[in-house]
Amino acid sequence: MSSKITIIGAGSVGSTIAYTLAHDEIASEIVLIDINKEKVEGEVMDIEQGTCFRSPVSLVAGDYADAKDSDIVIITSGIARKPGQTRIELTQTNVNILKSITPQIVKEAPNAKYIIVSNPVDIMTYVFTKISGLPENQIMGSGTILDTARLRYGLSEHFQVAQGNIHAYVFGEHGDTSFIPWTGAYISGLSTDEYYEEMKAHGKDVKPLDKEAMLEYVQKSGGKVIAKKGATFYAVSATVCQLVGLILAASDSLATVSSMLHGEYGIEDVCLSTLTLVGPNGIQGKVQMRMNKEEVELLKKSANALKEVIAQIEL
Structure with missing residues (x-):
């Protein structure tokens, strides 16, 4: 199956998704993007060194430009709730992160299907739907x-x-x-x-x-x-x-x-x-x-x- 999938966020969820996609032979090209360049490079190196057991796959520790022509974009970016932080405070922080990501990724991959995974996922899906300018059929949250x-x-x-x-x-x-x-x-x-x-x-x-x-x-x-x-x-x-x-x-x-x-x-x-x-x-x-x-x-x-x-x- 020839498909290009970009994952934004190389934390535990994003990197595990990249690993699973790489070994399930779902994608032929995987781009992993994260603000922490060292982390994303390490994740990609670790994953790609185990790909000799499947058909060839391209893994890239990239930037937004590398997401060009992606079939699917998966957004996992965000932070976990800190002690004493209210749900609203956490939500606003992650919404702000999404607001900074959205114009950069939509510019490069306007035709992709978008899967929002970041929590709180329903709020994040709503915000992305409102600010991305993309048709609603291209947007879904991982939901329930x-x-x-x-x-x-x-x-x-x-x-x-x-x-x-x-x-x-x-x-x-x-x-x-x-x-x-x-x-x-x-x-x-x-x-x-x-x-x-x-x-x-x-x-x-x-x-x-x-x-x-x-x-x-x-x-x-x-x-x-x-x-x-x-x-x-x-x-x-x-x-x-x-x-x-x-x-x-x-x-x-x-x-x-x-x-x-x-x-x-x-x-x-x-x-x-x-x-x-x-x-x-x-x-x-x-x-x-x-x-x-x-x-x-x-x-x-x-x-x-x-x-x-x-x-x-x-x-």
């Missing part, structure tokens, strides 16, 4: 793809069934107001409640699903990993590389990426995650999955929480 992956792993462990049999999603903000629309959660065509009854009838040793506990597992997993090892980057990198694969595929797929809403579910002018058609032409629209009234209200609550943050930052 990682949350959805965590949910499917949690369900597969609970029910002892392969993750590929599970179709369940996390909607809303990639954060505290995310939720699981259980109305649209299925295991091989059965609702989770129906699947539990079927497994019980087959003599399987399964317990009833505690849905609140499952949501807490999804929401708290990132914090637990950070507490234990200092950062999360393997799972998020895997999900971003999966998204890259969807963009480079021959047909559209569905994914919970963060993108601008225009009246879907009664929500306007905010980026968050719902089922979205993603493919070679970028975002092709939202698929409005069946949800009950309570779930729609949870989505609106998530949207309002994000709008409150947007109202307090300087665009």
Whole structure:
């Protein structure tokens, strides 16, 4: 597959994405850009010295000019929250970083599909959409793809069934107001409640699903990993590389990426995650999955929480 992918930010997430792309043979050319030139050169050297086990790939520790004609640009730049720093303060700092990056990269790669990974990802996706001047179909945030992956792993462990049999999603903000629309959660065509009854009838040793506990597992997993090892980057990198694969595929797929809403579910002018058609032409629209009234209200609550943050930052 011949594709050029630029990654901005060579921290744990950006460099792990570069490593994964290099070894999955997703890209033929990878450009890694970071303000810390020494760091990015070291990352590229380390990655490229292991590429003899795959077909040839070009890795460049570059500048914005090297991103010219990129098919996909992945933005991971930003800082982690410091002790005593409020979420708003962190948001404004990372928004300012994005504002400095955006005109430089858009000038070089105006036709690329952009994946925003920097946190808070929904706010950053919104800001990039507003200031980049690019068509909205070219812009998506990684959103709740990682949350959805965590949910499917949690369900597969609970029910002892392969993750590929599970179709369940996390909607809303990639954060505290995310939720699981259980109305649209299925295991091989059965609702989770129906699947539990079927497994019980087959003599399987399964317990009833505690849905609140499952949501807490999804929401708290990132914090637990950070507490234990200092950062999360393997799972998020895997999900971003999966998204890259969807963009480079021959047909559209569905994914919970963060993108601008225009009246879907009664929500306007905010980026968050719902089922979205993603493919070679970028975002092709939202698929409005069946949800009950309570779930729609949870989505609106998530949207309002994000709008409150947007109202307090300087665009």
